[in-house]
Amino acid sequence: MQYLLFPLLLLVTKVSSGYINRHTYNFTLAYADNSTSVLLVNNQFPGPTIRVNVDDIVVVHIHNALHTMEEVTIHFHGMLQRQTPQMDGVGFVSQMPIPRGRTFTHVFQAYPAGTHMYHSHAGLQAVTTFGALIVDDPERPWEMPEAPSGPIAFSDEWTGVDRLTQEQGLIGSPFKWEGEPSHLLINGQKSFVLTLDPGRTYLLRLVGGTSLSTVVFGIAQHPMTVVEVDGKLVVPKKNMTSIEIASGQRYAVMIETKNEYTGVYAMQASIRWRLAAANSSCIGILRYGLQSAIPANISSLALPSLSNETELLLFSFNQRYQSLLPDEKMPPGDQGRPDMEIILVATQEYTADGKGIRWLSNNATFDMHRLQNLSTPLLMDLYHGNEENLPNDVIYTIGSNQLVDIVIQNTVALNGVCESHPMHMHGHKFWIHSYGTGLYDPARNILPDRRDPGLRDSLMVYASSYAYYTPNRSVSNHGKPCGWTKLRMISNNPGLWMFHCHIGAHSFMGMNVLLKEDIEHLPYDQLVRYKWWHRNGYMSSTGECFDIGNSTRESLVLFEQRQRKFRKQTKIPVEYMDHITDENVLQHFDVFCGKHDAAGNGGLMRLGPVPLFFWKRPAQAVEYSGISNQLTHGDQRATDACRYYGALIVAALSGEPKSALLDKNFYENHKKWFGNVPLHSDIREISQGSYDVQNGYNDGIRGKGFVVDSLRAALWAFRSDDNSFEKGVLAAINLGDDTDTTAAIYGQLAGAYYGYSNLPSKWTSRVYAKE
Ligand SMILES: [Cu+2]
DSSP: OTTTTGGGBOOOOOOSOOOOOEEEEEEEEEEOTTOSSOEEETTBSSOOOEEEETTOEEEEEEEEOOSSSOOBOEEEETOOOTTOGGGSOOBTTTBOOBOTTOEEEEEEEOOSOEEEEEEEOSTTGGGTSEEEEEEEOTTSOBSSOBOTTOOEEEEEEOSSSOHHHHHHHHHSSSOOOOOOOSEEEETTBSSOEEEEOSSOEEEEEEEEOOSSOEEEEEETTOOEEEEEETTEEEEEEEEESOEEEOTTOEEEEEEEOOSOSOOEEEEEEEEESOGGGTTOEEEEEEEESTTSOOOSOGGGSOOOOOOOHHHHHHHHHHSOOBBSSGGGOOOOOBTTBOSEEEEEEEEEEEOTTSSOEEEEETTBOOOGGGGTTOSSOHHHHHHTTOOTTOOGGGEEEEOTTOEEEEEEEEEBOTTSOBOOEEEEESSOOEEEEEEESSOOOTTTOOSOSSSSBOEESEEEEOOOSSOTTOSSOOGGGTTOEEEEEEEEEEOOSOEEEEEEEOSHHHHHTTOEEEEEEOOOOOHHHHHHHHHHHHHHOTTOSSSSOOOOOHHHHHHHHHHHHHHHHHHHHHOOOGGGGGGOOOHHHHTTSOOOOSBTTOOBSHHHHTOTHHHHHHTTSHHHHHHHHHHHHHTTBOOHHHHHHHHHHHHHHHHHHTTOOHHHHTOTTHHHHTGGGGTTOOOOHHHHHIIIIITOOSSGGGGTOOOOSBHHHHHHHHHHHHHTSTTOHHHHHHHHHTTOSSHHHHHHHHHHHHHHHHOGGGSOHHHHTTOTTOO
């Protein structure tokens, strides 16, 4: 019975070529008509649904078309952003917020499959700036149809209050509460009508797009079977008359429509866990086909029976959703214990002036205003080895591939009420290890309280005491412990990740922390991406790999062979093979796939991103420039050409004049960057000026595929371009032979030196797929 779901899933064996599709979406963010604060995606509410297959590449151009100074970002909620933490959409953390008139392009792999969402991660914009993101798994399709109208998204709405005024009040002195929502909405409507056929089984996707409200949802006489939670398959939970859906949570449920020609039933979403919201609910209609007439007085319809708070809490504590898939089970730890435990005590306190209010985690508040003076996002700072801007009181550093437990300890707020908090984790799924009332005890609350909890990315920290309905509430209870939740996760995704309350107001008032997770450069990851490019056209401007050199191709084929062998030895599941980040594991993998005599220019022509990434850390830039080459080309001359050229690009970015770049003592002048490791004599000769000749081709300069020739030719073009990028490119091309590569090598240094604005616009405007 437990594995009832399997007959419902078509388990298809993999026959495809592994072709990865690329999907492009254009999102324009602008205010709704006649509003200066209701922010919409493409003038739709909810925003357009993104729907792709698992592992597809998703490209989303986010354009800020606001006429005010308000900035925006979009977070893809539920996407793990493996190897793309810079695409997570958190302003000042993973990227700079997008200012007026500008566009930010997200490129990421759709993973994992399931029901997800996207929403603004700035201020309270997400009240109206969100939409569903559905990732299908073609190898595991649902056998039943989905509602033709698409996912069902819940949201709350404030009428008559301006969002910007709400934001000011929440962090102002004195504090002013945003107020309870005026309505709940289903798919943006007060009385949404869901039309289904009778006598069928449907899959409904439910998306918690609320900003404040936790809702409980049901359909009269249509019990639900929950099959997916936060995008992960769970052991089907049958006969649910109502489901709790907190902000940021997603569910997929099956319902059966009855065998009757016409039928009209009430759906209802009601607010839970808020004092002032007892009578706030939203009624929708389920009808069987257009032939079913909706009664004029819909209040005559019988309502579904929805769980109250006590029932919801007991359900979560005692009837946890469980993982369906065997490889998604929670590790037991060493005698129950993780490698690392973090306890976050959430408190609400007055600001120093006694008038403002903030949420704190372990006595530190993290509202985004703390970061507003940054000019680079924190993730970029970390990549550059610059830690001086990090808000260290809210950052928790975790090592690679650790079993990490995080406990969120709830406490009574300033008004004497314990609130419930739907917490959301970026970049990871986790297991809900245990729940408790009162105070967490690290010495006693060691073992999980349920078997095989499901993986998810959101959890509730309940008010298990001092809830709003507790009699004799008193502000003197402020700070008392009132319940906790413990999650367990594996730190297997390098990046800088938010963990925060998903209630918009609470996050805005500082209820956020950051997890900093091991973000060193991994040559293995670089090879994986080359492999994807070779096989699937990953990041190619045309969507496919065109023009690959022999050495590079042979190296990538060898890499795939080594991956297969490594898989057999380590028993790592195939779907994890491209995402290994554990350096302890990777030290047993030989990433140098280049032949010893491969001295072509393949490593040099693609070098640019490496020095650009590391330019603030020159020694690493030079070292990784060499390693980057060795992945596919084993000849020392090719490696040293890349080390030298990488150093030149770093020097150009650092503002050194052309005379310093072309100085015959460049190596001596930057010896530290090279770790005192000398250059091969052929490359040293070039660095000492062998390219410095008048007549190019007639003086022996050749644009050949041999790396020594290419390097010399590119530097000759740079030396003789009269400070004109256009002239330099043409000179490189006119040498003949491997024309495009010589020009590409020239362009890396010249582009870094002259800057984008000095490239000929007649060229930049015509770059293929430049967005
Ligand atoms: Cu909260």
